[in-house]
Amino acid sequence: MNSRLQCLRNKLKAQNIEGMIISNPVNIKYLIGIEAEGILLLTRKENIYITDSRYIEMVQSKLTVIDEIIITNVKDITDEDYQNYFSFCENVGFEEEYVTYSKYKEYMHKYRINNLTETEQIIERQRVIKDDEEIDNIRKACQLTDNCFDYLLSFIQVGMTEKQIAYEIQRYFIEHGASGLAFDSIVASGVNSSKPHAVPTDKAIQTGDIIAIDFGCRYNGYCSDMTRTIFVGYVQEYIKDIYNLVLKNQKQTLEQMYEGANTKMLFKMVNNDFNLHRYELTHALGHGVGLDIHEEPSIGPKREMLLKENMVITDEPGIYIPGKFGVRIEDTVLITKSGCETLTKSSKDYIVI
Amino acid sequence: MNSRLQCLRNKLKAQNIEGMIISNPVNIKYLIGIEAEGILLLTRKENIYITDSRYIEMVQSKLTVIDEIIITNVKDITDEDYQNYFSFCENVGFEEEYVTYSKYKEYMHKYRINNLTETEQIIERQRVIKDDEEIDNIRKACQLTDNCFDYLLSFIQVGMTEKQIAYEIQRYFIEHGASGLAFDSIVASGVNSSKPHAVPTDKAIQTGDIIAIDFGCRYNGYCSDMTRTIFVGYVQEYIKDIYNLVLKNQKQTLEQMYEGANTKMLFKMVNNDFNLHRYELTHALGHGVGLDIHEEPSIGPKREMLLKENMVITDEPGIYIPGKFGVRIEDTVLITKSGCETLTKSSKDYIVI
Numbered sequence: 001m002n003s004r005l006q007c008l009r010n011k012l013k014a015q016n017i018e019g020m021i022i023s024n025p026v027n028i029k030y031l032i033g034i035e036a037e038g039i040l041l042l043t044r045k046e047n048i049y050i051t052d053s054r055y056i057e058m059v060q061s062k063l064t065v066i067d068e069i070i071i072t073n074v075k076d077i078t079d080e081d082y083q084n085y086f087s088f089c090e091n092v093g094f095e096e097e098y099v100t101y102s103k104y105k106e107y108m109h110k111y112r113i114n115n116l117t118e119t120e121q122i123i124e125r126q127r128v129i130k131d132d133e134e135i136d137n138i139r140k141a142c143q144l145t146d147n148c149f150d151y152l153l154s155f156i157q158v159g160m161t162e163k164q165i166a167y168e169i170q171r172y173f174i175e176h177g178a179s180g181l182a183f184d185s186i187v188a189s190g191v192n193s194s195k196p197h198a199v200p201t202d203k204a205i206q207t208g209d210i211i212a213i214d215f216g217c218r219y220n221g222y223c224s225d226m227t228r229t230i231f232v233g234y235v236q237e238y239i240k241d242i243y244n245l246v247l248k249n250q251k252q253t254l255e256q257m258y259e260g261a262n263t264k265m266l267f268k269m270v271n272n273d274f275n276l277h278r279y280e281l282t283h284a285l286g287h288g289v290g291l292d293i294h295e296e297p298s299i300g301p302k303r304e305m306l307l308k309e310n311m312v313i314t315d316e317p318g319i320y321i322p323g324k325f326g327v328r329i330e331d332t333v334l335i336t337k338s339g340c341e342t343l344t345k346s347s348k349d350y351i352v353i
Numbered sequence: 354m355n356s357r358l359q360c361l362r363n364k365l366k367a368q369n370i371e372g373m374i375i376s377n378p379v380n381i382k383y384l385i386g387i388e389a390e391g392i393l394l395l396t397r398k399e400n401i402y403i404t405d406s407r408y409i410e411m412v413q414s415k416l417t418v419i420d421e422i423i424i425t426n427v428k429d430i431t432d433e434d435y436q437n438y439f440s441f442c443e444n445v446g447f448e449e450e451y452v453t454y455s456k457y458k459e460y461m462h463k464y465r466i467n468n469l470t471e472t473e474q475i476i477e478r479q480r481v482i483k484d485d486e487e488i489d490n491i492r493k494a495c496q497l498t499d500n501c502f503d504y505l506l507s508f509i510q511v512g513m514t515e516k517q518i519a520y521e522i523q524r525y526f527i528e529h530g531a532s533g534l535a536f537d538s539i540v541a542s543g544v545n546s547s548k549p550h551a552v553p554t555d556k557a558i559q560t561g562d563i564i565a566i567d568f569g570c571r572y573n574g575y576c577s578d579m580t581r582t583i584f585v586g587y588v589q590e591y592i593k594d595i596y597n598l599v600l601k602n603q604k605q606t607l608e609q610m611y612e613g614a615n616t617k618m619l620f621k622m623v624n625n626d627f628n629l630h631r632y633e634l635t636h637a638l639g640h641g642v643g644l645d646i647h648e649e650p651s652i653g654p655k656r657e658m659l660l661k662e663n664m665v666i667t668d669e670p671g672i673y674i675p676g677k678f679g680v681r682i683e684d685t686v687l688i689t690k691s692g693c694e695t696l697t698k699s700s701k702d703y704i705v706i
Contacts, residue, residue, distance in 0.1 A: 105449075118455070163527065
């Protein structure tokens with residue numbers, strides 16, 4: 001059986017859960033590498049992947065004997081089969097933060113489960129620590145992102161719209177081997193940069209503009225995430241203090257990102273420094289990155305978690321002056337034994353185009 | 354109060370449900386026209402929209418006194434407020450096919466609700482019948498789709514890849530006023546057309562290829578959906594019988610689409626004709642189109658529903674010969690008092706490029 005599936009089975013066993021219904025496609029991709037419409041059942045003795053005629057052939061060609069997964073066509077399954085899958089399981093887990101209430105009721109009925117148990121993000125928690133293959137994929141996505149940024153610096157011209165630039169990011173990624181965007185790119189120029197979640201508009205780039213570009217791609221399903229805030233023509237004096245403050249905190253955070261660091265403390269450290277200068281960190285300082293663009297841990301003011309080797313997270317402080325401008329600087333970061341490695345490597349000094 | 358919200362309140366009342374928690378963003382857009390992160394509460398007397406600092410300003414600028422919606426910032430709400438919202442409601446509805454099991458439990462606890470009741474897609478069922486404004490938006494999306502198809506006929510050249518064409522569709526839509534794609538475009542050439550849900554590949558278009566193009570855009574959130582199957586250079590003889598059979602059934606279905614027509618019978622009619630020729634209709638004959646690309650009703654073999662004036666649905670029969678080719682022809686269709694109107698108007702005769 002593959003190591004990710006074996007690890008999950010061990011964790012379930014430790015929680016006295018004998019089976020699990022896995023329906024979140026991201027978790028299925030993580031566990032068995034399959035991207036299709038289907039459901040993965042971990043019964044007491046078997047791993048069963050149920051899909052339909054559209055995908056059976058592809059799934060069969062991807063899985064091997066070593067995977068120990070029984071592939072079943074949904075049209076060959078009887079009501080009795082469903083009822084037998086978990087007949088020797090007292091507790092069967094499910095993904096309570098993915099499964100809708102109506103699916104939950106359907107599962108209860110269809111599988112005749114005694115105790116359909118919340119697993120408290122058991123797979124998502126496993127996904128927080130990346131293995132070598134996952135890190136390679138994220139590394140590749142980050143390289144593509146750096147390359148795209150290099151390209152953008154020569155591409156962006158006064159008069160282009162934010163939408164055109166956002167569109168070019170997508171074109172670049174697709175033409176250079178990414179499977180797509182990790183999320184809708186943010187290209188926010190001038191006053192638009194004051195909104196952390198700005199959507200690209202038809203506003204044209206002007207000399208003197210600041211441009212916040214927050215973007216990333218997917219490689220084999222894995223995401224990258226980087227923000228750079230750049231300048232058109234020259235750097236307006238009134239922006240420099242804030243840019244420097246954000247950059248200083250972004251770099252200081254990198255120095256504090258190591259095995260054992262407390263996420264809540266990281267957030268507090270930056271927010272305290274911002275507060276000293278009468279600003280505030282209004283969003284999370286960072287988040288995990290993997291098959292989802294936002295994963296655990298969240299580096300924010302509420303929950304705390306200790307960083308561990310092979311977590312991949314972002315470091316993205318930002319300051320936003322409503323109606324004026326905003327600055328955010330963000331890297332994707334791998335936690336290592338001795339500290340951390342930034343996987344996005346584009347320059348963070350003033351960049352003037 | 355706006356008419357959509359009033360209509361929903363009347364339906365809830367008829368089901369003895371005094372309040373509702375609405376969290377599906379598509380339903381919120383439908384009811385109050387707002388696209389943001391937030392939640393809409395219908396309490397006994399009030400309509401309350403809860404959002405956060407990022408969206409408050411935009412929401413306030415869009416809603417008017419006539420909407421009768423109280424806008425609240427999530428950070429100003431106390432635990433007690435939450436508990437009071439539904440304090441005089443015996444039954445409070447929720448969207449059981451959208452809300453996850455863990456959110457369901459959170460709502461129960463947070464709002465202290467006696468009876469959190471499944472509403473059986475009450476809003477989705479309301480959305481099935483489109484009003485004038487919705488029809489205008491869908492009509493515009495369909496026009497853009499026809500225009501894009503015209504453009505594609507001159508754009509597509511031998512040697513281009515499916516991915517390039519799919520990409521060009523997106524570029525065209527964005528540059529011509531659509532807000533985006535209604536779904537990931539299917540551009541499936543040669544043998545790839547045999548898969549109803551093919552994903553565009555790096556395969557280059559060749560002379561003699563058949564190309565199935567299934568695509569649509571969004572206009573003000575509303576979708577269009579059209580498929581045309583076209584030919585490169587010439588029409589292979591062995592394809593003609595199947596093309597003609599699909600087209601005949603697509604047109605016959607249009608003749609049978611009127612107020613009162615039974616969706617299951619529509620499916621059966623086509624499938625029977627396909628069976629006579631030893632083929633089979635392996636997917637639904639059509640589906641509703643609106644703010645979601647797939648809405649009720651599904652025109653398939655299982656559930657039956659009667660068509661009604663101002664439903665917008667697709668008519669998309671297809672035949673797929675595994676390992677060889679496939680043909681699908683699809684229009685977006687408005688049901689009218691006297692019959693129906695196809696909103697996508699591109700030619701369905703043999704198109705050779």
